Amino acid sequence: MHGLINKAIQAFLSDAFGAAAWDRISRHAGLAQDLGCEGFEAMQTYDPHLTEAILDSASALLDRPRASLLEDLGTYLVSNPRVAALRRLLRFGGVSFTDFLHSLDDLPGRTRLAVPELLLPELLTEETAPGRFNLTILSCPPGFGHVMLGVLRALADDYGALTVAEHRGATPASGAGRTDRRNPGLVDESIEIEVHDPAFHDGRQFDLAGVAEA
Amino acid sequence: MNRALPPPAIPLALEAPAVGVLMPMFLWLDGSCRIRAAGPTLHKIIRRPFIGASLTSVFHLRRPVEIRDADDLVRANRIRLSVTGPPATGFKGVAVPLATGNGVLINLSFGYGVHDAVRDHGLSDTDFAATDLAIELLYLLEAKNAVMAELDRTNHALRGAKQEAEAQALTDALTGLGNRRALERAMALQTASGRAFGLMQMDLDHFKAVNDTLGHAAGDHVLSVVARVLRETVRHHDLVARVGGDEFVILLHGLADFGPIRRIGLSLLERLAEPIFFEGQPCAVSASLGAVLQCPPPHERDAETLLTEADRALYLSKNAGRSRLTMIDVKGHTETIPDTPSPAEDPTEPPGQGAEPVRMPPSGPVRANQTGAPTRDKPLTGTP
Known part of the structure; x- marks a missing residue:
């Protein structure tokens, strides 16, 4: 798993639950020694088991279901000032939330353009009825859909859209994703999104050429 | 077109x-x-x-x-x-x-x-x-900046860690002086640059007795005080290294003759002849010194030869009754100061053995000779 993802998880856990909680989690996961005092490094690729171990320990120590932790991680990625650059990159997807949903198919490709080693699962958006979308995440590590659910809910708010989004469950990976990830642990997950009003409130300001608050 | x-x-x-x-x-x-x-x-x-x-x-x-x-x-x-x-x-x-x-x-x-x-x-x-593709270009620009900022942070942390590791690798943990690696590096650099320098080796007299009778804490305390005295006596850009238990080496930059070495040596002998107190107990040590000069090319000698010569000079000081400085020039001429006999030392005691009793160091002759110009039995020149 790419360091940027691991680092995002670390930043979320330390910001939301405190640096001491992160220390406990990384110790419980048996990683404190390997990672050193700084934790994950952004530009390094780690074994996926490390990520799994961190998430399992976080869920156990914080007594929170994994799905809800992951959804909070997604929300954090869009709304926390510490990762403002990411929110800006997501907002490049379109001028409205509906536009953004249509642009999700391009997200893994865009990401790869910027950081070639950062492989995101393939995303498939279908408008099943006017204002009704189905997002399928192909061949992803279990729980990725919950992160996306958090991202979508927070971004809908960022755009000022009134939406309802729900996780529709996971099935074993069909192998439909273009990336060669027919790993038995991978799944396809889907999310249903209803956009009731794309301009329900003003949302947050976004300038294309703005400077990301670091 | x-x-x-x-x-x-x-x-x-x-x-x-x-x-x-x-x-x-x-x-x-x-x-x-x-x-x-x-x-x-x-x-x-x-x-x-x-x-x-x-x-x-x-x-x-x-x-x-x-x-x-x-x-x-x-x-x-x-x-x-x-x-x-x-x-x-x-x-x-x-x-x-x-x-x-x-x-x-x-x-x-x-x-x-x-x-x-x-x-x-x-x-x-x-x-x-x-x-x-303008939007894609803007997106890339922004992603690049975000990634660069992240890399910058990582680099910064790595640079700090590297500097710290390098400093630690060249530092003696107890005294904060350089260690043997620092000395070897400095000698190689100086020799490569073709500059003359002085090399002074120093051994504490009666140190083992302090360790044996007052304990290692007293020994460590003595080493720290000696390190401070050394730092205070040499110029700030000279290198002082602790290369063994109670062995120190001082690299004195840019020296072409023994004049400054005599001054520094006598000053060290005098200061280290004073007892060092640990928890109210006097720890009586003194220092024996041996010094050589590295000549500019083509007469330069390799590091090992220089250290061996300095070590030989040091043992001449010990044999002459300790608390002395011996200099050996490039032709092998030796000079030991102060050259007065050392009545406080038992002449039958073999030098360099650790069983000395803890006692006041042989400070008498040093005091007696301080103002007198050092005498030479043979001519000593810095440059051949």
């Missing part, structure tokens, strides 16, 4: 709004360079009525600089122009002729100035053609 396109069999006719969708920054000029129409994004940028105005009243032409008519723009391979007046947004463009008598169609682009233009004019996605 060939601009003289053959007329299509069926002329391609488009309304200006449709052209605006494909090219939001198009300009339609008549034959005499008057602007007949412009794309919506250009209207947003120029912000004043300019339809009917001449091209050169709205834009500053950079390439081609001079034109007689609109066809000159077609003939130019590439067009460069900027808006007159601040912020002088720049464009690059290309012009094609329209059907006879209808003038020229120009398509403009921001080129690499896209980020500034978007910021200066508050542009958004819809101001670009759906096929334009």
Whole structure:
């Protein structure tokens, strides 16, 4: 798993639950020694088991279901000032939330353009009825859909859209994703999104050429 | 590029709004360079009525600089122009002729100035053609900056850790002086640079007795005090290294003769002859010194030879009764100071053995000889 993802998880856990909680989690996961005092490094690729171990320990120590932790991680990625650059990159997807949903198919490709080693699962958006979308995440590590659910809910708010989004469950990976990830642990997950009003409130300001608050 | 396109069999006719969708920054000029129409994004940028105005009243032409008519723009391979007046947004463009008598169609682009233009004019996605890669470019620019910032942070942390590790690798943990590695590095650097330097080796007398009778804490305390004395006695750019339990080496930069070594040596002998107190107990040590000079090329000697010679000089000091400095010059001449006998030392005691009782060091002769000029039994010169 790419360091940027691991680092995002670390930043979320330390910001939301405190640096001491992160220390406990990384110790419980048996990683404190390997990672050193700084934790994950952004530009390094780690074994996926490390990520799994961190998430399992976080869920156990914080007594929170994994799905809800992951959804909070997604929300954090869009709304926390510490990762403002990411929110800006997501907002490049379109001028409205509906536009953004249509642009999700391009997200893994865009990401790869910027950081070639950062492989995101393939995303498939279908408008099943006017204002009704189905997002399928192909061949992803279990729980990725919950992160996306958090991202979508927070971004809908960022755009000022009134939406309802729900996780529709996971099935074993069909192998439909273009990336060669027919790993038995991978799944396809889907999310249903209803956009009731794309301009329900003003949302947050976004300038294309703005400077990301670091 | 060939601009003289053959007329299509069926002329391609488009309304200006449709052209605006494909090219939001198009300009339609008549034959005499008057602007007949412009794309919506250009209207947003120029912000004043300019339809009917001449091209050169709205834009500053950079390439081609001079034109007689609109066809000159077609003939130019590439067009460069900027808006007159601040912020002088720049464009690059290309012009094609329209059907006879209808003038020229120009398509403009921001080129690499896209980020500034978007910021200066508050542009958004819809101001670009759906096929334009400008948004992707902005996205990449932003992603690159975010990644660079992250890398920068990582680099910064790594650099700090590297410096710390390097410093630790060259430092003696107990005294904060250099260690053997630091000494070897400094000697290699100095020898390679062809400069002369002095090398003084120092051994504490009676140190083992302090350790044995007062314990290691007392020994460590003595070493720390000695380290401080050494630092205070030499110049700040000289290197002081602890290379063994109670062995120290001082590298004195840029010395061509033994004069400064005598001064520094006597000063050290005097200061270290004073007892060092640990928890009220006097720890009586003194120092024996041996010094040599590294000569400039072609007479330079390798590090090992120098250290062996300094060590030999040190043992001459010990044999002469301790608390002395012995210098050996490049020809092998030796000089030991102070050269008075040492009544406090038991002459039957073999030097360098650890079983000395803890007692006041043989400080008498040092005091007695302090003001007298050191005597020489043989001539000593720094440079051969």
